[in-house]
Amino acid sequence: MTAVTTAPADPETRVRQSTPRPRGRLRPWLYLLPSAAVLLPLFGYPIYMLGLLSVFDYRQAQVSGGEPTRFIGFDNYATLLGDQRFWSVLAQTVVFAAVLVIATLAVGAALAVVLTKAGRVPRLLLSLAAMAAWAAPAMTGSTVWMFLFDADLGLVNQLLGIEGYNWFYDKWVTFGIVGATVVWHSFPFVMVTLYAGIQAIPSSVVEAASLDGASAWHSFWRVIVPMLRPLVTIVVIQSIIWDFKIFTQIYVMTNGGGIAGQNSVLNVYAYQTAFGSSEYGLGSAIGVIMTLILLVVTLLYIRALYRSGEKL
Amino acid sequence: MKILNWAAAGVALLALAACAPATAPSASGGDDKSGTLRVWLFDEPNRAPKEKVVAEAIKEFGAANADVKVEVTYIPTTPARHEKFKGAFNDPASAPDVAEYGNTDLAEYAAAGGFADLSADLGSWPEGKDVGADLLKSATVDGKVYGLPWFIGIRALYYRTDVFEELGLKPPTTIENLASAAREIRKKKPELYGVAVGGEYTFGALPFVWDAGGDIESLDSPEARKGVQAYTDLLSDDNCPPQTCASLTGGKTVELFASGKAAMGILGNFSRSAVDAGAAAGKYAVVPLPGAKEGAIAPAFSGGNNLGVMKSSKHRSLAVKFLQLLGGKAYQIKMYEAMGNLPTLTSARDELAAKDSFLKPFLDTVAAGTRFVPIDPAWVKIDNQKVIPTMLQKIATKQATLDQATDEAAAAVKAAFGRS
Known part of the structure; x- marks a missing residue:
C-alpha cells in the first residue's frame, strides 16, 4: 500500500524501488512455507472444523444422516454459558491447572539445581528416574499410580497399614493424588530444559556473583533465574497448555470424573459431552472455549514479558 | 496490518468452505447371496463357552x-461400544451385517437409523411369535422391531446361607427386612x-424406585424419593460405608459377593x-429382591441383548437367516447352558425352568413383571452423563x-429428553 501511494514521479526509480520490496516482504512467508504446509492441515483444519461444528446442531442422528444438520449460531455457547456445571468445572480446571504449573515448575527447577550440584552417580540415577517418568505413557503411569493407591491391594495402603482406605473418595485427596501423578509425568521436561539452561550459563558469571558476596540463594534468584527467563517462559507456557488440557490422568484414575463427577476437568467434560452424550456440537463449543482461554493466557503472558522489557 | 491480513485470510477461508459438516452417505444395503457375512458379538469376561456355541x-x-463365510468379531461391552457402533453407522464399509447390541442402547441406534426394520421378517418366522410381548x-421403537431379543438378564437377591444360618436370620421378604438383616450382619x-x-x-437402585411407584422420568416425585432413600440408606457405615461403596459399580458388587x-x-x-x-461358591441361595410390601417382588430391570441386522448390510436375507438360527430356540438353550443367559422365547424358558431349580427366583421375578428404561435416545444420554449414579453418590456422600x-x-433427565 505505502509503496503505491508514495510512488515517485520518475518511472526508473519506481521500478528500482518496488521490485526488491515485494520480494523482501515475501521472503519471510517463503521461509514459513514448509512449516505452514505441515501446520495448516494438521492444526488449522481441525480447529476450523471444531469452530464449524460448534455453531451447528450436530448430534448422532445428524452424523449418521438421519436428520438434517442445522445451523444454530451461538446456541451451543449460550447453553454452555448458562450451565452451572460448566462454570464449576471451568473454575476447578483453572485452579487445578494453576497449582499443577506451580508445582511442576518448583519440582523441576529444584531438581535441575540438584542435578547441577550432584555428583556423577546421583546425577545419573536422578536423570534415569526422570527419563523413565517422562517416557512412561500417561495411560500406563496413571494405571500404575492407581494401583499404588488401590484401597485393598495398593502398596501405599499396605505400607501405611490402612487397608481399605479409599484415596479416591474425598474430592481434594483425589485431586492431590492425580496432581502428583501429573507432576511426576511432566517435571522431567522442566528439569531437563532448565538444567540445560543452567549448564549454558558461563561459570564466570556465577563466579563473579559469588566473589561479590552473593549467597547460593541470591545468585540463583538474581543471576541464574533472570538469565534463564526465555527458557522459563517456554516452560511456563508449555506447562499451562499441558495442565489445562489434562485428560488421561483424570479420566483413568477417577473413572471419568470421580464420585458424582466431583473431579471432572474441562477436557473430560468436553469428551463426555461430545462422545458420551453424542452432543458433538456442544462438545466442540467447549473445545473452542478451551482453545480461546489458552490463547488468551499465552498471549497475555508473552505480552507481560515484552512489557517488562525482556526479550524472549 | 498483520492482524488485518490474518482476519482477511480467515474470512476468505470461511467463505470458501461455508458448508455444513459432513454426514455419512445413506447406505441402502443389498441382498447378495454369497460372500462374507460379518457378525459382531459382545466380548464377555468368559468368552470361551460363547465362542463354542x-x-x-x-x-x-x-x-x-x-x-x-461367516466372520465373527468380538467387541467390548464397555462404553467404547457406543463409538464402535457409531463408527459402523457412519462408515458402512466397516459395518457388520448382524450385530448383538444391548437393548438399552436401542433407541439411540434406531434414531441414528443404523438397524434395519425386521418386523416383517420376525412376523413370518414361526419361532419369533414365541417372544413375549413385554420383551419384544x-x-x-415407534412400532418397528429393530431386532430379536436374544437373551435377558434378571437380577435377584443372592445371600450367604452359612451367614444367615449362623446368625439365625431368614431370607428377607420386605425391603425393611433386608435393611435390618444387613445391619445386623454388619x-x-x-x-x-x-x-x-x-x-x-x-x-x-432402580428396582427400589420402581417398587415404591416412582420412575426414571419422575425422580423428584414423592414415590421415587422413597425408593431412592431406601437404597441410599443402605449406602451407610452400618451396612456398606460410602468411603468404599459410593464408587462401586454393579460389577464390583458381584466381586464383593x-x-x-x-x-x-x-x-x-x-x-x-x-x-x-469365588469364595462364596456353594454357600449361597437366591430369592427374588423383595418389595416394600410383604410378599411383593421389586420389579426387575429386563436388560438384555438383541440381535439386529444393519441397514447397510449387503446380505440382508442371509443376515436374517443367520439371526434366526442363532436366536432360535435350540441356540437360545445352548446359550443358556454355556453362559447362563435367560432365553427370550417362552417355550425355551419353560423347558429350562423344569430342568434347573436355580432359575426359579429369576423366573418368578419375570412373572411378577419387569420394567425397562425409557426407549428414547435420552436414556443413553442419561446413562452416559451418569445422572442416576451422581444422584445416589451425592446423597450417600x-x-x-x-x-x-x-x-x-x-x-437432568428432563433436559436429556428435551434436547433429544
Whole structure:
C-alpha cells in the first residue's frame, strides 16, 4: 500500500524501488512455507472444523444422516454459558491447572539445581528416574499410580497399614493424588530444559556473583533465574497448555470424573459431552472455549514479558 | 496490518468452505447371496463357552449356505461400544451385517437409523411369535422391531446361607427386612458388608424406585424419593460405608459377593458362574429382591441383548437367516447352558425352568413383571452423563440432601429428553 501511494514521479526509480520490496516482504512467508504446509492441515483444519461444528446442531442422528444438520449460531455457547456445571468445572480446571504449573515448575527447577550440584552417580540415577517418568505413557503411569493407591491391594495402603482406605473418595485427596501423578509425568521436561539452561550459563558469571558476596540463594534468584527467563517462559507456557488440557490422568484414575463427577476437568467434560452424550456440537463449543482461554493466557503472558522489557 | 491480513485470510477461508459438516452417505444395503457375512458379538469376561456355541451355529449355517463365510468379531461391552457402533453407522464399509447390541442402547441406534426394520421378517418366522410381548417391546421403537431379543438378564437377591444360618436370620421378604438383616450382619460380623450396594449401580437402585411407584422420568416425585432413600440408606457405615461403596459399580458388587466380603448382593442370573468361581461358591441361595410390601417382588430391570441386522448390510436375507438360527430356540438353550443367559422365547424358558431349580427366583421375578428404561435416545444420554449414579453418590456422600439430589437428577433427565 505505502509503496503505491508514495510512488515517485520518475518511472526508473519506481521500478528500482518496488521490485526488491515485494520480494523482501515475501521472503519471510517463503521461509514459513514448509512449516505452514505441515501446520495448516494438521492444526488449522481441525480447529476450523471444531469452530464449524460448534455453531451447528450436530448430534448422532445428524452424523449418521438421519436428520438434517442445522445451523444454530451461538446456541451451543449460550447453553454452555448458562450451565452451572460448566462454570464449576471451568473454575476447578483453572485452579487445578494453576497449582499443577506451580508445582511442576518448583519440582523441576529444584531438581535441575540438584542435578547441577550432584555428583556423577546421583546425577545419573536422578536423570534415569526422570527419563523413565517422562517416557512412561500417561495411560500406563496413571494405571500404575492407581494401583499404588488401590484401597485393598495398593502398596501405599499396605505400607501405611490402612487397608481399605479409599484415596479416591474425598474430592481434594483425589485431586492431590492425580496432581502428583501429573507432576511426576511432566517435571522431567522442566528439569531437563532448565538444567540445560543452567549448564549454558558461563561459570564466570556465577563466579563473579559469588566473589561479590552473593549467597547460593541470591545468585540463583538474581543471576541464574533472570538469565534463564526465555527458557522459563517456554516452560511456563508449555506447562499451562499441558495442565489445562489434562485428560488421561483424570479420566483413568477417577473413572471419568470421580464420585458424582466431583473431579471432572474441562477436557473430560468436553469428551463426555461430545462422545458420551453424542452432543458433538456442544462438545466442540467447549473445545473452542478451551482453545480461546489458552490463547488468551499465552498471549497475555508473552505480552507481560515484552512489557517488562525482556526479550524472549 | 498483520492482524488485518490474518482476519482477511480467515474470512476468505470461511467463505470458501461455508458448508455444513459432513454426514455419512445413506447406505441402502443389498441382498447378495454369497460372500462374507460379518457378525459382531459382545466380548464377555468368559468368552470361551460363547465362542463354542457360536462356532457350532456357524458350522450349521455353513452347511446350509456353502458359499458364505461367516466372520465373527468380538467387541467390548464397555462404553467404547457406543463409538464402535457409531463408527459402523457412519462408515458402512466397516459395518457388520448382524450385530448383538444391548437393548438399552436401542433407541439411540434406531434414531441414528443404523438397524434395519425386521418386523416383517420376525412376523413370518414361526419361532419369533414365541417372544413375549413385554420383551419384544425392548426391541421396538415407534412400532418397528429393530431386532430379536436374544437373551435377558434378571437380577435377584443372592445371600450367604452359612451367614444367615449362623446368625439365625431368614431370607428377607420386605425391603425393611433386608435393611435390618444387613445391619445386623454388619454389626455382628464387621468384616462383612451386609448387602453390597454401589453408588454406580443403577440397575441395583432402580428396582427400589420402581417398587415404591416412582420412575426414571419422575425422580423428584414423592414415590421415587422413597425408593431412592431406601437404597441410599443402605449406602451407610452400618451396612456398606460410602468411603468404599459410593464408587462401586454393579460389577464390583458381584466381586464383593463372590469373594465372600458381602453377605448379600443384588446380582443377575448371569453372575452365577462368577459367584461359583469365588469364595462364596456353594454357600449361597437366591430369592427374588423383595418389595416394600410383604410378599411383593421389586420389579426387575429386563436388560438384555438383541440381535439386529444393519441397514447397510449387503446380505440382508442371509443376515436374517443367520439371526434366526442363532436366536432360535435350540441356540437360545445352548446359550443358556454355556453362559447362563435367560432365553427370550417362552417355550425355551419353560423347558429350562423344569430342568434347573436355580432359575426359579429369576423366573418368578419375570412373572411378577419387569420394567425397562425409557426407549428414547435420552436414556443413553442419561446413562452416559451418569445422572442416576451422581444422584445416589451425592446423597450417600452427603454432598446433597435427598430432595436436592433428586431435584437435580429430575432436571437432568428432563433436559436429556428435551434436547433429544
